[in-house]
Amino acid sequence: MQEYFPILLFAAVGTFIAMVMLAIxxxxxxxRKTGTKLSTYECGFEEFDSPRKPFDVRFYLVAxxxxxxxxEVAFLFPWAMALQDIPWYGFFSMxxxxxxLTVGFVYEWKKGALEWE
Amino acid sequence: MLTxxxxxxxxxxxxxxxxYTEDAKGTTLLTGLAALIAAVxxxxxxxxxxxxxxxxxxxLLQTPLSNALWLITLLLTPAVLALGASNxxxxxxxxxxxxxxxxxxxxxxLITSHDFLSLYVGLELMSFPxxxxxxxxxxxxxxxxxxxxxxxxxxxxxxxxxxxxSLFYASTGSTNFSAALPLGTMPAxxxxxxxxxxxxxxxxxxxxxxxxxVYAGAPTPALGIIATLPKLxxxxxxxxxxxxxxxxxxxxxxPVLLAxxxxxxxxGSIAATTQTELKRLLAYSTIGNMSFMVLGLAxxxxxxxxxxxxxxxxxxxxxxxxxxxxxxxxxxxxxxxxNADGSEPARVTGHPSRVRGLPPQAESQLSTExxxxxxxxxxxxxxxxxxxxxxxxxxxxxxGFMAKLNVLMPAVNAGHIxxxxxxxxxxxxALYYSLNLIRHAVFSKPEKxxxxxxxxxxxVQLSTVVILTTVxxxxxxxxxxxLLTPLTILTTAFF
Numbered sequence: 001m002q003e004y005f006p007i008l009l010f011a012a013v014g015t016f017i018a019m020v021m022l023a024i025x026x027x028x029x030x031x032r033k034t035g036t037k038l039s040t041y042e043c044g045f046e047e048f049d050s051p052r053k054p055f056d057v058r059f060y061l062v063a064x065x066x067x068x069x070x071x072e073v074a075f076l077f078p079w080a081m082a083l084q085d086i087p088w089y090g091f092f093s094m095x096x097x098x099x100x101l102t103v104g105f106v107y108e109w110k111k112g113a114l115e116w117e
Numbered sequence: 118m119l120t121x122x123x124x125x126x127x128x129x130x131x132x133x134x135x136x137y138t139e140d141a142k143g144t145t146l147l148t149g150l151a152a153l154i155a156a157v158x159x160x161x162x163x164x165x166x167x168x169x170x171x172x173x174x175x176x177l178l179q180t181p182l183s184n185a186l187w188l189i190t191l192l193l194t195p196a197v198l199a200l201g202a203s204n205x206x207x208x209x210x211x212x213x214x215x216x217x218x219x220x221x222x223x224x225x226x227l228i229t230s231h232d233f234l235s236l237y238v239g240l241e242l243m244s245f246p247x248x249x250x251x252x253x254x255x256x257x258x259x260x261x262x263x264x265x266x267x268x269x270x271x272x273x274x275x276x277x278x279x280x281x282x283s284l285f286y287a288s289t290g291s292t293n294f295s296a297a298l299p300l301g302t303m304p305a306x307x308x309x310x311x312x313x314x315x316x317x318x319x320x321x322x323x324x325x326x327x328x329x330x331v332y333a334g335a336p337t338p339a340l341g342i343i344a345t346l347p348k349l350x351x352x353x354x355x356x357x358x359x360x361x362x363x364x365x366x367x368x369x370x371x372p373v374l375l376a377x378x379x380x381x382x383x384x385g386s387i388a389a390t391t392q393t394e395l396k397r398l399l400a401y402s403t404i405g406n407m408s409f410m411v412l413g414l415a416x417x418x419x420x421x422x423x424x425x426x427x428x429x430x431x432x433x434x435x436x437x438x439x440x441x442x443x444x445x446x447x448x449x450x451x452x453x454x455x456n457a458d459g460s461e462p463a464r465v466t467g468h469p470s471r472v473r474g475l476p477p478q479a480e481s482q483l484s485t486e487x488x489x490x491x492x493x494x495x496x497x498x499x500x501x502x503x504x505x506x507x508x509x510x511x512x513x514x515x516x517g518f519m520a521k522l523n524v525l526m527p528a529v530n531a532g533h534i535x536x537x538x539x540x541x542x543x544x545x546x547a548l549y550y551s552l553n554l555i556r557h558a559v560f561s562k563p564e565k566x567x568x569x570x571x572x573x574x575x576x577v578q579l580s581t582v583v584i585l586t587t588v589x590x591x592x593x594x595x596x597x598x599x600l601l602t603p604l605t606i607l608t609t610a611f612f
Contacts, residue, residue, distance in 0.1 A: 100129065103129045103132055103133060104132075106133060106136065107132055107133065107136045110136035110137060111136060
């Protein structure tokens with residue numbers, strides 16, 4: 001545990017400096033709230049819309065599906081590169097993985113998760 | 118191996134069937150059938166030995182004990198599915214049974230796992246469907262709340278577990294159960310993190326806070342799986358973890374588990390006494406019952422392990438029976454007590470912060486109100502309710518008594534007498550709330566004793582579950598040797 005002491009020291013000093021830097025303005029700075037100061041800053045324009053409005057849950061679904069197939073590709077590349085060294089066992093392991101993924105794909109298709117409207 | 122292959126292949130096929138037909142009933146039948154077919158190789162040709170050998174040891178290890186626990190899990194699955202498919206608008210989707218079966222597959226992996234990596238895969242495969250099932254009633258705020266709480270806290274527990282495993286790896290250079298954890302600061306931290314995660318999954322007391330909210334919010338059919346089979350799987354794997362890689366730290370984990378058991382027996386029984394909402398009460402009853410299993414695990418002798426596993430089985434049977442009765446009461450709720458204008462009576466229970474913000478149409482929860490006058494409406498159901506409740510409370514001729522006896526006797530023999538005394542005192546408190554429920558069912562009259570003429574017919578599947586668990590509570594109470602003797606032989610072979 002001894003060798004981790006510098007890290008602890010670093011964390012402690014970092015936290016201290018950050019807190020001091022936050023505390024000084026809070027104590028010294030006069031607080032004058034005006035409408036302009038409190039409004040959202042949007043590249044110098046008047047803001048177009050509320051930033052807190054809900055957005056379509058379908059984006060979230062598409063994002064999840066993207067992650068699934070992104071991971072598939074992330075597995076497929078090293079598998080293709082190493083196929084020479086992992087003969088049939090490696091080949092069929094990946095086929096099994098692809099079959100499971102395809103079943104999931106068929107399921108989401110049938111469920112209409114890919115339909116936008 | 119064949120069992121697991123059958124189960125996983127069946128899940129893939131049934132998933133496609135469910136997606137193409139949207140046939141909830143057919144899917145339930147198929148999943149139940151798949152579970153029973155998967156159990157056939159275990160009866161005909163049980164295999165033992167290592168699966169997926171790595172350099173450090175096997176990922177899965179089948180032993181006679183794990184085979185027996187697989188068999189118990191798979192044979193209880195149809196009952197769990199019957200509860201899930203009890204044909205409400207909530208669960209009339211093929212995904213419901215499929216997720217249940219996926220969770221069972223995860224439980225099977227968990228029971229046989231012999232490496233922290235396969236343990237983690239099994240744990241997640243088991244837990245993930247449960248998070249979805251808890252929030253299955255998507256238009257209900259309480260169900261969504263239950264799912265979200267369960268998911269976030271479950272993810273926290275999984276994170277703690279992974280951190281513990283990484284420290285274990287740092288201490289031993291292996292994640293396999295064949296590695297032995299040395300003594301020291303880092304191994305102690307590894308042990309602590311892992312134990313916290315396990316206690317969370319067991320809903321045992323310092324990590325029990327999710328249980329009441331999840332139980333109260335989750336749809337009752339989903340509780341059929343959340344409250345039952347995962348506990349068996351976690352107990353089974355905890356038995357392995359404690360006695361294979363962590364046996365060298367017995368002097369560390371034994372006091373921790375004893376303290377956890379004491380906390381949960383005291384808190385589980387005391388907090389349950391003030392509950393009027395039936396599912397919240399069941400949650401505290403679970404916490405209280407878990408304490409006995411944790412006590413059995415802490416004792417750590419073959420007899421205690423056999424008693425613990427026997428306890429899990431009786432606990433699962435009793436909980437399934439109670440949940441089936443709750444489902445029957447829910448079906449009846451349409452004709453239950455109502456306000457003068459025909460609306461459901463407002464029942465504000467639990468902490469105000471939980472209730473605030475719920476939409477007014479949120480479904481009212483089952484409370485002791487629903488039990489009133491049950492004896493005059495359904496005498497046989499009242500008898501079944503009483504038997505299941507008293508079995509969970511541990512009254513002599515029933516299974517729960519034998520379970521408590523077989524957990525407490527080894528604890529006495531191992532010298533944990535103060536803990537046994539606390540356990541006995543808390544079971545008396547637990548008996549109070551069980552008897553209180555029976556009092557409501559037998560002696561209280563409903564506030565508006567109307568509409569008793571048009572009782573709905575009882576759901577056949579649910580009634581079957583109730584009859585089975587009631588008969589099992591009687592049989593296992595009168596002849597505990599039927600299950601206890603094989604379990605004792607198997608655990609003795611394990612140690």
